[in-house]
Amino acid sequence: MADPLIEARALTKRFGDFVAVAGIDVTVRPGEAFGFLGPNGAGKSSTMRMIGCTSPRSGGELRILGLDPDTHGAQIRSRLGVVPQDDTLDNELTVFDNLLIYGRYFDLSRKVARQRAEELLDFAQLSDRAKARVQTLSGGMKRRLTIARALINEPQVLLLDEPTTGLDPQARHVLWDRLYRLKQQGVTLVLTTHYMDEAEQLCDRLVVMDKGRIAAEGTPLQLIAEHSSREVVELRFAPDRNEVMADKVADLAERIEVLPDRVLLYADDGDAVAETVSQRGLRPETVLVRRSTLEDVFLRLTGRTLVD
């Protein structure tokens, strides 16, 4: 196997007394799309900043591209592309100038920076907006520009912190398509997300993070197979009735979760369970049979939902 691009052992980040990352082990190999899935405050962004060499670690071991961020930060950053959670584009400047200036930070010559900027605008489907000020772009366009900008140094690893948070569904799909193309080209992707569908779409392998720790690790399918049933039946009863009704269906499933607004029954044959529920004369307001997702894995592992 190829040498890992990112290797963390007992990686820890503390801010005063607060422990943001409580000793995690992570290995990312070349060409992989690796995800950190977890709710806000799980320590994903702190981990990403340590990997991006913009936040020194408080403890543990970390090697990026075989180098130590404490001693080779600038050298590592010159080979990374970073898409931060909050846009750091300059709204006053044009789309093209944003790319050009960023390229200059990497010490690219003007000529090379120009040439790459043009190619990347094409990739980001923004060529016709090259001379527009960033201010005039939509959220999805800005995010694509940020990704284009992160690629200007032809990075070996692209770090994306919550790449589609705040975007509408259509813009998310356009973005996923672009990221998928990058992956096909062999760029290693490391991303954080609190959207399970995003993790399922993009990640070959992921870790589920909660409260600064890794709760589970594997491919999306592995995680679902290990920590959830094949299917899930969602029953929605009248408000305040969920607890009571849950007792009457508990025997139908391998596992049951009662959420404020619905009851989840975990079973391999969801349709059979739904059938029995109706035979028992229970009348839920809605019944939904679906496949298990990473959301269910997360619920199982932490007892909480991803998006509060």
Next chain:
Amino acid sequence: MRATAYWTTTYKRTWRGSVSSSFLRPVLFLAAMGLGLGSLVDRNGSLDARLGGVDYLTFLAPGLLATTTLMVASQEAMWPVNGAVRWNRAYLAMTNTPLQPRDALFGHLVYMTFRAFTVAASFVVVMLLFGAVESPLVLLAIPAAVLCGMAMAAPMAGYSVALTSDSGFASINRFVITPMSLFAGAFFPVGQLPPWIRPIAYVTPMWHGVDLCRGLALGGIGLWRALGHVAVLGAFIAAGTAVAAVRYRRVLVP
């Protein structure tokens, strides 16, 4: 300096406005205070020895040169610095590249120096047009004013980078910049202040800048006195930059 490129690119959008104000401001100030107010000052025993034996316009002009440059340089070290952390996050974009926090600082300081230079140089041009100059040494007053401006801007950048709200800037303007420009010798000699308050004026970078610029414009300054001022202003810049570098690191790579 790669980080400077960002600021010069943004300046390309605004330079027209800044150039016209660089000339307009000194013209207005020198006309109103130097000529208008000066005509009253000069009537009251003209060419007063306490004003260095020159008319008020010639006394005032180098003082205004220093204060104006300091003000512009300080403003560049306030909102733009804070905004580069909190609004457009230009510094944060830089730290995701091989640039270090200190590169972000130095790059921005270089740009502030350039801005201070354009303001000081255009001010001196206006002084020449007004005939408010006694010595060819006035050309040295340009770098002197830049030193004075940066003596305030460097520590200011360190202050601004960590602010979480911009209300601090109003206080700085109200309690530091404005009193300094009024009482540190630009409009009247510090000797006119009560003796107990003079030492406060003497420890401000403004007074050193004003006295240095005035000495050069009027031509009467001794070498050692001039070097003393340069040393003090240089010390402000060095200490300010050192503190700012630490604070930039703390804020940008937590």
